[in-house]
Amino acid sequence: MPISTVFSQKERTLSFEFFPPKTDTGQVLLDNTISQLAHLGADFVSVTYGAGGSTREKTRDIVLSIQKKYGLKAMAHLTCVNASQAEIAELLDDYAEQGIANILALRGDPPAGEERFTPTDGGYAYASELLTAIKADQRFTTVCAAYPDGHPEAKSVEADWDQLIHKFNCGASAAITQCIFEVGPWKRMCEYVGASLDNPRIIPGILPVTDYHAVERFCNRCGAAVPEVMRTRLAHLADDPVAVRKEGMAFTIEMCAELLQAGAPGLHIYSLNKTTATAELVTALRLLGHLE
Ligand SMILES: Cc1cc2nc3c(=O)[nH]c(=O)nc-3n(C[C@H](O)[C@H](O)[C@H](O)COP(=O)(O)OP(=O)(O)OC[C@H]3O[C@@H](n4cnc5c(N)ncnc54)[C@H](O)[C@@H]3O)c2cc1C
Numbered sequence: 469m470p471i472s473t474v475f476s477q478k479e480r481t482l483s484f485e486f487f488p489p490k491t492d493t494g495q496v497l498l499d500n501t502i503s504q505l506a507h508l509g510a511d512f513v514s515v516t517y518g519a520g521g522s523t524r525e526k527t528r529d530i531v532l533s534i535q536k537k538y539g540l541k542a543m544a545h546l547t548c549v550n551a552s553q554a555e556i557a558e559l560l561d562d563y564a565e566q567g568i569a570n571i572l573a574l575r576g577d578p579p580a581g582e583e584r585f586t587p588t589d590g591g592y593a594y595a596s597e598l599l600t601a602i603k604a605d606q607r608f609t610t611v612c613a614a615y616p617d618g619h620p621e622a623k624s625v626e627a628d629w630d631q632l633i634h635k636f637n638c639g640a641s642a643a644i645t646q647c648i649f650e651v652g653p654w655k656r657m658c659e660y661v662g663a664s665l666d667n668p669r670i671i672p673g674i675l676p677v678t679d680y681h682a683v684e685r686f687c688n689r690c691g692a693a694v695p696e697v698m699r700t701r702l703a704h705l706a707d708d709p710v711a712v713r714k715e716g717m718a719f720t721i722e723m724c725a726e727l728l729q730a731g732a733p734g735l736h737i738y739s740l741n742k743t744t745a746t747a748e749l750v751t752a753l754r755l756l757g758h759l760e
Pocket residue numbers: 515516517518519520545546547572573574575576577578593594595596612613614619620621622623627628629631635644645646647673
């Protein structure tokens with residue numbers, strides 16, 4: 469079930485992201501979430517790959533179970549961390565045999581405490597190398613990651629966007645952004661990449677905002693400040709969980725509406741394995757006529 473067919477048929481896609489849980493309780497929560505969100509008619513869903521390659525089997529098993537149980541198109545995230553090229557080739561054989569057709573190809577983060585990424589002996593150094601290998605393999609649709617504010621290790625925002633262009637040229641059918649909290653950087657990135665490529669499909673990654681402190685922590689990790697527009701609207705409510713959730717969701721809905729009006733080729737929602745905020749966001753956007 470390659471998602472390239474959806475990309476060729478639909479101008480806009482709706483997709484959800486899940487992560488492999490660490491506990492049995494987390495697995496039950498994830499099963500419930502998937503079964504409830506499946507009714508929202510996502511075009512595809514994706515399952516992350518734990519830091520350091522720590523969830524290799526779980527990612528694969530969750531993708532297979534989503535495909536089998538719900539008939540949804542599913543995409544496995546895959547990183548270059550802790551894997552040689554030969555090991556990745558083996559994993560691709562297994563994916564193809566099992567019927568996994570879609571891969572979000574990533575480099576992965578350096579291990580905790582290390583600033584730079586060091587490739588495994590005989591491994592890939594960049595996502596673009598992994599994309600090139602998967603493209604040569606011809607059995608998969610690939611997607612890559614994009615950073616509207618630039619990746620933290622890049623020399624400049626533009627240098628990183630040049631690498632995004634390169635990733636499209638190495639075979640990515642689409643890119644999904646890190647979660648964004650303002651429209652401007654995504655628009656500028658699309659203009660920059662669009663000057664070199666014909667209609668690049670850059671899908672905004674959306675984290676429904678229910679907790680301002682969580683957004684602050686996320687931005688800190690990326691070495692970025694919380695965007696001014698969001699700080700002004702939410703910072704003073706940060707310690708009032710009910711008020712911040714209400715205003716945060718209103719903020720998210722407005723931002724998604726603006727993105728779709730600006731021509732975003734869909735939305736990829738970081739569900740955090742929870743149902744309510746994702747369902748609320750999709751329902752509101754449909755009621756307002758911004759999503760089919
Ligand atoms: C949508 C999305 C999903 C993600 N899912 C996961 C996941 O499941 N598991 C996980 O561990 N991580 C995940 N990540 C995080 C990701 O692994 C990290 O952000 C990682 O640090 C970079 O991965 P990348 O694929 O963007 O790397 P790359 O595209 O390889 O870029 C890494 C850095 O190198 C630079 N660069 C790239 N190519 C070159 C080159 N040829 N020469 C010089 N510099 C270059 C880039 O500008 C960038 O600074 C995800 C990120 C996003 C946006």
